[in-house]
Amino acid sequence: MNTRRTDTVAAPRRFPLREVGLFLALLVAVLGVYAVMGGAYSTRMLVEASCYAILALGLTIQWGYAGQFNAGVMGFVALGGFCAMFFSIPVNHDFWGSELPGELGLVFVYMIAATLVVIGATRLDRLGVPRKLRTVIAVVLGVVLYLVVINALRGVTDQIESRAGFIGGLGLPVGVGWIVGGALAGVVGFFIGRVCLGLRSDYLAIATLGIAEIIKAFLKNSDWLTRGTATVSPLPWPVPGPEAVGFTLARALYLSVTAVMIAVIFFLLTRAYNAPWGRMIRAIRDNEISAAAMGKDINKRRLEIFVLGCILMGIGGAALGSFNSMFDPQGYLPLNHTFLVLVMVILGGPGNNLGTIFGAVAVYIIWIMSEPLALFLMELAVSFGEGAFGWVAPTNMDSRALQARVFVIGLLITLVLRFAPKGLLPEKVKHHG
Template sequence: MLLVFLWMGAAYGTRMLVEGACLAIIALGLTIQWGYAGLFNAGIVGFVATAAFVSMIVSVPGNERFNELAGAEALALPLLILFAGLALTVIAANLRWSCLPLRFRSAPAFALGIGTILAVQVGLNPAIVTLEREHEWIGGLGLPLWIAWPAAALAAAGLGWTIGRITLGLRADYLAIATLGISEIVVAFLKNADWLTRGTVTVSPLPWPVPPPQDLGFVLSRGLYLGIAAVMIAIIFFMLERAWASPWGRMMRAIRDNEASAAAMGKDVNRRRLEIFVLGNAIVGLGGAMLITSTSIFDPTSFSPLNHTFLIWIMVILGGAGNNLGTVLGAFLVYAIWTVSEPASLFLFQAAADWAQGSIGWAPPADLHTRALQMRVFLIGLAIVVVLRVAPGGLLPERPVRYE
């Protein structure tokens, strides 16, 4: 990190630390899913995108043009249908429906969910057509970030509850397939719902929890933001460490290591897995909301599995799944490699090209920038091979808890 500050400057280094801290929070959410309970979440990008959208829509000011075109009353009935339908769906999902055969007991909740989606779509369609014709969007609620960030965490947790309720009773590969598929659906929806997210036009600037760079300067403003992120990491880290050493943590490790034995001891395996899946996604959502706020722009096209799923998994694996300190260390290490590798590779490529051209008359290729960008993936892959060869459990593997 010191080399990054000395070589790239304080502004670049501070921005990297802020984004690395937000990614560390996301990685902590994943490590309790995989490290604590053995749940393979292959759709981190969907939860990050959901949380980022909710944080944006809650915090940005409203759009007066929307009131002129469609009016807030156009949303009243669809929102009422949405909340009523969600409530009925949750109630139906928790009822036993003993009057129905076992294989059909999920049918009422499924039918209510599909009916709610269709009814909301029909109710919103006139307002959507008007807004998209005028290239406008509905705008936000203009609420403070201390409301927007918890709302984002709750939204990610709600999406996790929906997926987990359906898939956690099945084998682990079904969870991976479901999270991967639903995350792609979420990202595709956000990219194409111009009336809701402005699509490729983007939403900027997003409100900040501290005075923005234009008021305090880039480094000082980012430094204050880094302080908030560090406090969040410390709180989450302390709570997870306490949970890991508690009877709840012992129970989760028992379910992870031997599901059949835990079930034989009377533990509700599916319910406990759903708890930790929802908790992990809430933490992922908080980190995603903080990450999108730090960039000060909401761009639905920026959410990609490479940056927001693959990279998070590498942070957890290299740092040490099940070890919270190792996860934080892995997040900063992997993100440092990811961000510095491109300018470092370009510098080395340019130096080698200048030497070759001056010494042997060799003309360098014109796409050095593209090749330097591709070196990020190569160096991350090299780091995976080296670390897992030397330390298969990660840099700081899971520590067994000893009880006196």
């Protein structure tokens, strides 16, 4: 009896020459910064770049995996920073040793009760109340109860600010604040997603940008909770601080923590990307109508990916806030905490986790080093002009060099969009035939 044997030869895997070349170039750039700026400065730069890498991974799964353009990264970063502060700084005994916690808790009970009353009013049509009348009743109750609750809250918060300064923290381990920061960002992202994910991509960007500003304004003006513009510092680290082991070693230990976090997140996201769940998310991104026709719950999956991205942004914001050792609501800026993350994802490649990490580190190095490099070039030009043409040196070269950051980043994103619109390490889409 003859048997037919079919041999299947696997296609040889391509050597990742592009990836290796880019990361070698990045390594050379990092070593160059170490040689020029020293170990302490360079290690701090890498720690901040690693925190931004976590933020960029959160954005790349929203934008790259699901096509959701989130322009409110700053808000989730601020929530993470707030949790890192609130859960880690020491307890304020002036607040907890008084009757103020009970009064504040009673106000929150009133707030929950008022919310339940308004929700109940929106369901009066089930009792036969006409819908227009139901809407009027719900709106009037909402306005009246809001004024009552906010007046009670203002009375308690004024007492907190005058007698205790602010409520203080909980004195818990730093990691608890990071975890809760991710959870809080995810919860806020869930409610935002329920409302905004039905919007078109451009309207989603506008909505998330506005919500981020609302979060920042709340944290900035809640002196009883965050000290507002007075800031809170110092924030503890999850590793021994500079006062114990020195700046360079302390920052190196912090870098090891964030590097482990990135490795775990990268592993989990890569597994999810290649799993059926990841293929479903990309199918929704590429052709929502076809995915819906195959029985996929579009809204549920889009909400899942949005919440997951917000969780990573909260964790990254918490890690960045703890490293800066200061919580300053006014320091959260759209340029630094939204636009810069967007540039990182664009440069690396939306949807490519490895490319996003590369883009985060590369863009942050360019962002940080553009100021001293611009200052060096300006001083060189001025010294040449003074000797050759008798120029008078300007007095504000430092501020002008700082502004060079924006110019360099703008030039960078223009070049990338022109010559590599899918990023330096674009998403690898597998075709099955």
